Amino acid sequence: MTSKKNQDQKFLLLLLRHLEQEISISNIAKATGKSKQALNYHIRKAEKLKIIEKICSFPYAKYRITALGNSVKKSLIQPQGTSLLFRIHNGIIGFQILSFGEFKFITTRDRKIIQMTNWKYARESKGDYIINIQETGLLKIYIPEVLSTNYDESIGQQTAECQRIAQSYADKFNMRFGNLRLIRNFHKELQKSQALAKVIGKYKSEALYVDASNGEENIEEQGNSQAIEQLLDLPRVLNRELIPAIREQAQSNKELAENIKLHLNVLTDMKETLKDIRADLKQRQVRELSAEPSIPTKSKPAEAPRVPLCDYCGRPLNICICDA
Numbered sequence: 087m088t089s090k091k092n093q094d095q096k097f098l099l100l101l102l103r104h105l106e107q108e109i110s111i112s113n114i115a116k117a118t119g120k121s122k123q124a125l126n127y128h129i130r131k132a133e134k135l136k137i138i139e140k141i142c143s144f145p146y147a148k149y150r151i152t153a154l155g156n157s158v159k160k161s162l163i164q165p166q167g168t169s170l171l172f173r174i175h176n177g178i179i180g181f182q183i184l185s186f187g188e189f190k191f192i193t194t195r196d197r198k199i200i201q202m203t204n205w206k207y208a209r210e211s212k213g214d215y216i217i218n219i220q221e222t223g224l225l226k227i228y229i230p231e232v233l234s235t236n237y238d239e240s241i242g243q244q245t246a247e248c249q250r251i252a253q254s255y256a257d258k259f260n261m262r263f264g265n266l267r268l269i270r271n272f273h274k275e276l277q278k279s280q281a282l283a284k285v286i287g288k289y290k291s292e293a294l295y296v297d298a299s300n301g302e303e304n305i306e307e308q309g310n311s312q313a314i315e316q317l318l319d320l321p322r323v324l325n326r327e328l329i330p331a332i333r334e335q336a337q338s339n340k341e342l343a344e345n346i347k348l349h350l351n352v353l354t355d356m357k358e359t360l361k362d363i364r365a366d367l368k369q370r371q372v373r374e375l376s377a378e379p380s381i382p383t384k385s386k387p388a389e390a391p392r393v394p395l396c397d398y399c400g401r402p403l404n405i406c407i408c409d410a
Contacts, residue, residue, distance in 0.1 A: 138150065138152060158284070170276060170277075171233060172235070172275060172277065173300065173306075174233075174244075174274055174275075175275065176272060176273040177228075178228055179229060179269065180266075181225040181252050181263040182223060182267075183261060185262040187260030189219065196210055214230035215230060215247070215248075217251065225255070227252075237310045241310075244272075273308055274307050275304050277304060278304070279304045280302060282305050294313050
């Protein structure tokens with residue numbers, strides 16, 4: 087399973103390797119499988135560490151690598167066939183003591199007795215190896231650090247030497263031991279990795295961290311999880327993953343730009359059409375209001391004057407002939 091640390095370093099390498107190509111956050115997100123929000127967090131962190139710097143914000147943010155960033159990038163990119171030099175240290179191998187035989191917890195020229203609260207142990211040395219014989223029933227051997235290009239081969243040699251030491255106590259004091267067991271795992275430190283350590287030391291990880299026990303800050307891992315090798319191999323892995331993603335995204339961006347341009351043209355035409363329609367409606371309303379006739383007020387018809395009627399024939403007097 088890919089650790090969170092490896093994902094963080096995958097993003098970091100993408101950023102440093104392809105930043106000069108003005109790769110967008112969308113492309114990096116697609117290649118790393120991270121969300122844009124997560125990548126923005128790492129970008130801000132990388133900017134704070136001074137390995138990148140922002141050069142513009144519009145229409146989208148662009149960054150470039152600083153001098154420290156270039157140094158980190160060079161440390162990440164290892165030539166093919168390069169042998170990595172590791173400092174292998176901090177290991178402790180132990181054997182359960184089944185019988186102390188003739189061994190006595192007394193001080194001698196080569197032995198020091200150290201008293202703890204409720205128990206004591208004898209400390210001796212054989213070359214660079216420190217041996218603690220605990221009266222609680224444990225033989226502990228502190229492994230000296232070595233420089234090696236082959237972790238497994240070096241650990242094999244160290245383990246064989248610890249078995250020879252245990253056998254020497256068995257032969258000398260007639261002691262009996264149980265099986266070998268690893269008490270503290272070996273640490274594998276990549277030499278000359280100070281530039282990487284400046285950045286990686288700021289990222290929380292269970293796989294890689296920074297060690298300065300020898301006076302120099304270098305990256306290291308516990309055991310042989312291959313986290314360092316995976317980190318240094320990321321340029322080749324990412325080239326296989328990123329280049330196709332960039333090409334695909336570039337084509338998608340081109341098609342998207344054409345579609346956006348088409349939609350903008352349609353929207354512009356619609357805007358002009360709507361503007362013309364509004365103007366025409368306004369003119370019609372003005373014309374209709376100005377051409378509307380006034381409504382006359384209705385008046386009562388005038389009453390005709392009354393003409394006196396004839397009492398005999400009922401006709402108006404002016405045409406009556408009764409008198410005649």
